[in-house]
Amino acid sequence: MATKEGESTDSIYPTIDVSLLSSSENELQKVKSVLSSCGCFQAVGHGIPSEFLDKVRGVAKEFFALPDEEKQKCVRAANEVEGYGDDLIVAEKQVIDCCYRLFLRVFPVDQRRLNLWPENPTDFGEILHEYATKVKSVMDDLSKVMARSLNLDEDSFLSQYGARPIMQVRFNFYPPSPSADVLGVKPHSDRSGITVLLQDEEVEGLQVFKDGAWATVPVIPQALVVNLGDQMQIMSNGMCKSPMHRVTANARRKRTSLVIFYLPDPEIEIEPARELVNGEKPRLYRKLKNYAAINFECFQNGKVALETVRL
Ligand SMILES: O=C(O)CCC(=O)C(=O)O
Numbered sequence: 001m002a003t004k005e006g007e008s009t010d011s012i013y014p015t016i017d018v019s020l021l022s023s024s025e026n027e028l029q030k031v032k033s034v035l036s037s038c039g040c041f042q043a044v045g046h047g048i049p050s051e052f053l054d055k056v057r058g059v060a061k062e063f064f065a066l067p068d069e070e071k072q073k074c075v076r077a078a079n080e081v082e083g084y085g086d087d088l089i090v091a092e093k094q095v096i097d098c099c100y101r102l103f104l105r106v107f108p109v110d111q112r113r114l115n116l117w118p119e120n121p122t123d124f125g126e127i128l129h130e131y132a133t134k135v136k137s138v139m140d141d142l143s144k145v146m147a148r149s150l151n152l153d154e155d156s157f158l159s160q161y162g163a164r165p166i167m168q169v170r171f172n173f174y175p176p177s178p179s180a181d182v183l184g185v186k187p188h189s190d191r192s193g194i195t196v197l198l199q200d201e202e203v204e205g206l207q208v209f210k211d212g213a214w215a216t217v218p219v220i221p222q223a224l225v226v227n228l229g230d231q232m233q234i235m236s237n238g239m240c241k242s243p244m245h246r247v248t249a250n251a252r253r254k255r256t257s258l259v260i261f262y263l264p265d266p267e268i269e270i271e272p273a274r275e276l277v278n279g280e281k282p283r284l285y286r287k288l289k290n291y292a293a294i295n296f297e298c299f300q301n302g303k304v305a306l307e308t309v310r311l
């Protein structure tokens with residue numbers, strides 16, 4: 001059920017008011033405790049107008065509502081990840097997610113594969129560019145805040161993304177599924193540094209594994225759901241948690257979500273921030289680059305990627 005504006009959902013899932021972070025020590029401390037406990041929160045006060053978020057959702061829904069032959073114009077080629085399609089099968093015995101996706105690289109701009117970007121709705125490209133630009137600015141600010149909350153130089157994490165960080169977007173469409181055994185997305189942690197997710201304004205489905213149980217992330221239409229990814233866990237030497245999450249299938253209602261993944265430049269090595277390694281907290285992860293590729297290979301081989309890069 002949608003949560004009313006202003007109503008507190010903190011007991012289930014924390015909410016952070018981004019507009020207070022530069023002035024309120026309390027809100028900053030809340031960030032610190034959220035990062036180390038569950039690694040996920042709903043960001044409000046982020047400055048992106050609700051009407052624009054509705055427009056973004058509208059574009060996503062319009063795309064998925066197009067006739068199949070129109071969507072097939074953006075179809076993902078075999079052995080590719082970018083484009084439109086259902087769950088990509090890359091591993092033997094893979095449990096298939098009940099979900100259709102449109103996956104695109106948005107930044108760096110010169111890496112866009114525009115032949116896979118929908119021409120319908122006609123303002124798709126313009127809205128996606130504007131939304132991704134705004135979200136990037138929120139993510140950059142949050143990366144600085146996260147560093148500050150851990151008493152680090154504010155560029156500690158952001159500088160590890162390099163001058164050409166990657167931003168990918170995934171539009172997800174979950175059809176209704178009467179079977180209780182089916183999941184929209186199976187349990188996973190994200191291979192990103194940070195993920196920002198725009199939920200369907202009405203239908204819940206995202207769950208985060210917290211305190212030994214699955215907690216449903218309530219719908220707050222004006223909020224952005226922020227999930228830390230594995231690369232933040234590495235850069236923070238385990239101080240920040242990359243949460244395990246999944247999406248349940250809804251028996252009666254379809255659901256749309258839009259996910260933006262922000263990743264360090266794959267050519268650049270990342271490692272735990274030096275200030276977070278000390279006698280009490282030895283270095284947990286090795287220096288590495290292109291974690292997304294490591295993660296993908298581990299998924300194919302049934303391994304947990306974060307464990308394979310642990311010292
Ligand atoms: O649809 C959602 O709410 C989450 C999807 C997700 O976790 C992902 O695409 O990585």
Ligand SMILES: [Fe+2]
Pocket residue numbers: 188189190245
């Ligand atoms: Fe995810």
